[in-house]
Amino acid sequence: MEVGFLGLGIMGKAMAANLLRHGFRVTVWNRTLSKCDELVAMGAAVGDTPASVVAKCKYTIAMLSDPSAALSVVFDKDGVLEQIGEGKGYVDMSTVDAATSCKISEAVKQKGGAFVEAPVSGSKKPAEDGQLVILAAGDKALYDDMVPAFDVLGKKSFFLGEMGNGAKMKLVVNMIMGSMMNAFSEGLCLADKSGLSPQTLLDVLDLGAIANPMFKMKGPSMLQGSYNPAFPLKHQQKDMRLALSLGDENAVSMPVAAASNEAFKKARSLGLGDLDFSAVHEVLKGTGGQAKA
Amino acid sequence: MEVGFLGLGIMGKAMAANLLRHGFRVTVWNRTLSKCDELVAMGAAVGDTPASVVAKCKYTIAMLSDPSAALSVVFDKDGVLEQIGEGKGYVDMSTVDAATSCKISEAVKQKGGAFVEAPVSGSKKPAEDGQLVILAAGDKALYDDMVPAFDVLGKKSFFLGEMGNGAKMKLVVNMIMGSMMNAFSEGLCLADKSGLSPQTLLDVLDLGAIANPMFKMKGPSMLQGSYNPAFPLKHQQKDMRLALSLGDENAVSMPVAAASNEAFKKARSLGLGDLDFSAVHEVLKGTGGQAKA
Amino acid sequence: MEVGFLGLGIMGKAMAANLLRHGFRVTVWNRTLSKCDELVAMGAAVGDTPASVVAKCKYTIAMLSDPSAALSVVFDKDGVLEQIGEGKGYVDMSTVDAATSCKISEAVKQKGGAFVEAPVSGSKKPAEDGQLVILAAGDKALYDDMVPAFDVLGKKSFFLGEMGNGAKMKLVVNMIMGSMMNAFSEGLCLADKSGLSPQTLLDVLDLGAIANPMFKMKGPSMLQGSYNPAFPLKHQQKDMRLALSLGDENAVSMPVAAASNEAFKKARSLGLGDLDFSAVHEVLKGTGGQAKA
């Protein structure tokens, strides 16, 4: 199977390499072309522009850093739109808002092409290991065609129905994660102030019914007041805000998410927005932000 | 090693059986003596009264149903106190409040005996499999003596320091669990009302960084509105209240736990207190209590 | 002093009548021209279109029902924009969002005119009695010119600085009001369920440091479960959401407002959105919406 691949950042490079390793023929493009070298050494072809990649390949995957990059690759000169059309499919796996996805979707469909949004859950390590979780939505036929690629990139892919549902599913998951982080932090503080060892609490939690990878991974660094940003707090808070807005549209009352959101806002007001989202622990500890990255 | 064992309810019987299987000599007692038969068939001796068990054994473990049973076995006629003394140890593994533990502890120590509180995390299945988590506190020397028994009964035991710390640790864990349950339920409701499949949300969660046994176990039945009480909601709410009180004593602000507690209270007011604590889902769904056990 | 007046709904008619009674020469316009009759009988002139009113008067006040009406009167054919210009002032006293105000402001200023937004606090009765509170912002010189009119229409006017501050001030006030309503309702429920008379609570509150007109006015009808919509709950919830968004922009953590907002959302989900905002009482009572308007 032949695919185009646009965007070779940390995530994109790992994903394209996986496809090559599994026998896909891949034509890559990146704004800084030198980033393609490593993949060329693995057997990739290179396209000069997004348009030329799409011209060559029936299916093109994009993994860009943010909404403006995602839009630029499609709508700018030499962009995807110039060559997309009947019989071609475009799959954007970047994490973007629903409005961006919909704008791209409509433009691609107007040209006769097919579009799937497919944001992923998981960061660098799962990308390298082909262990992403893929939340796809949009054109079902294109999704079905992409399954062999998704099987290589992720441990599981989901088709969630209409456009926007991929982004919504990510919001719901991140909202639960944000509330859990607050619950966890409150527990660590309560243990500490009540004369219990927070380290022992971590050990006890890890043996019980609520043991989960996040507690295990973040707990020890939180106890050290160290918040190297795997997922920046300001992005977590933005996702909670968007999830609460989604709840507002649908009249869903979510008091725990609302309380968690206010704690994340407090963290932002203390200047912790660029640290990891686990830095909300500083708000609950009440130290007023002696945190380090 | 020889131990006495008082209380052969669901938990106690499984635990005593484990000890027998691992070569311990066990003398059992139960208020209803017929419950001892099964263990006698496995090789247990039987004591007529708690006092006679303590008279015979250097170490005696109790696993009673509630604080009043725990007190009765110690303080009533023919109770533990009559025979406890220098060189003997008493270990109460029942889940009781700190006041009860302290009352027993003081009485035992006054007689010259040693005392350890050792509430467990885990229910019937982990008890049978020797996979409990044991949260011990009190007399360190007695704890050390008991390690061989704890190794059989649990996958892990913790010594948490001064009396009361075992109960406190359980409160902290249950508080986190209660907030997580609310976060989970809010996410399921948001998914449902936003046009996403809650079942798919369960699948997505199970593959990610916040996957945990509780979500996996409770999620499917929550979606069916079925709340067979593994841990009754009224007990969960009581534990959240006690955890918040502990926070109050130590001036720990815990807004997410407080919001969760109010949701559990709402569930109680809707008559859901005897269902499983996951029935708080009915509050968030807003159905006003069409729940079933 | 001569002023134009656009919009003769409940509020507008009362305000224009006040101006006439105090000796202002007023030229009125309304989409349904028959609504002008009553004011003509009091001495008002009538304009055929918004444009003709602006052509005739140095200052024109508008009091329209909503943002779309506010925009239509300015931007449509025969609208304000056709005649506004150097030396003329336009004052919009409608309650609109900041975006609407800014759009009108820019268009008017581009034509060389001056603009003031001046939303009011107070409804029908204060409008009739000239007891409104006027929250003005925008062009200071125009505000100064309008003071004689504002003195007639309101008991007090404030100049709040740059455009948008009038709308923001209303949001802050309404946010406090919404949280107070929740606090009040919780107290009434607690009294009731604790065996105290909620009616006596109203009497006690009315004699103390937190006595306020809202408790006095809304309390008795809330106890009867009667919620005739003076200020619809869905609008109160919208204002709380906007206030929380304003807080989000400025990283202000507001947990009480957030909790109140979730209660109002719950009320919406129970179908109470068109009742008075005091109908949030039904959520706290937990009756599941047996409310009446």
Place this chain on the structure above:
Amino acid sequence: MEVGFLGLGIMGKAMAANLLRHGFRVTVWNRTLSKCDELVAMGAAVGDTPASVVAKCKYTIAMLSDPSAALSVVFDKDGVLEQIGEGKGYVDMSTVDAATSCKISEAVKQKGGAFVEAPVSGSKKPAEDGQLVILAAGDKALYDDMVPAFDVLGKKSFFLGEMGNGAKMKLVVNMIMGSMMNAFSEGLCLADKSGLSPQTLLDVLDLGAIANPMFKMKGPSMLQGSYNPAFPLKHQQKDMRLALSLGDENAVSMPVAAASNEAFKKARSLGLGDLDFSAVHEVLKGTGGQAKA
């Protein structure tokens, strides 16, 4: 009418003086007898002990500083109990918890006497002006006998039924007050951070439907970060905790009070417990406690 009066602190002295000014014959007692001088100058008689006051007077009022003083005056040697009995009434107007009131009530009734708890709302100034609000409960016949005295001491007295209802009513009122204080503080912070003048917000609030004496009195000092303790924050937080406990007993879900309580707890953790309860403003401002008394 003749009454005894025990306790001449700030409140008690003002109240006893009022009774004298209105023609009551008053026999006073105070632990430090010299505090009686001023009242003797106004015409009061003096009793050597609580017992001798009760022996002389058919009705005795107490106004003590705290529960331990209230208990001491009754149960200690030469205390009220020694002389109370058939045909005599004892009225405790101190602010004490329900348990204290009940203990006194039972002891007095066992001796054949009648008892009324009558905590007041209002501090020094209203006490001097006879403008207290009296929340009485217990023996209705004694309450009726006391109405002439209550009419002098307060602007209004309520008979609330069974013992304990006086204390409960105070809790409900204070809970609403605490939530209002949080709502107010959040609004002041939001105004400030959004570029509005908090001082202007005070002016706007004072003209609207939620204007109340507390906002008017506390607002200006809060803006200065000055919190001279009229009602200490730790007492306000204690009352919120007790009100939430009362809600817990009766399954009343009160999310706004719960969120407010957590903010007061945060304030305590920042060392603000001895300042006025309006010092919760420091938590919301996020300054970490640069507050002054």
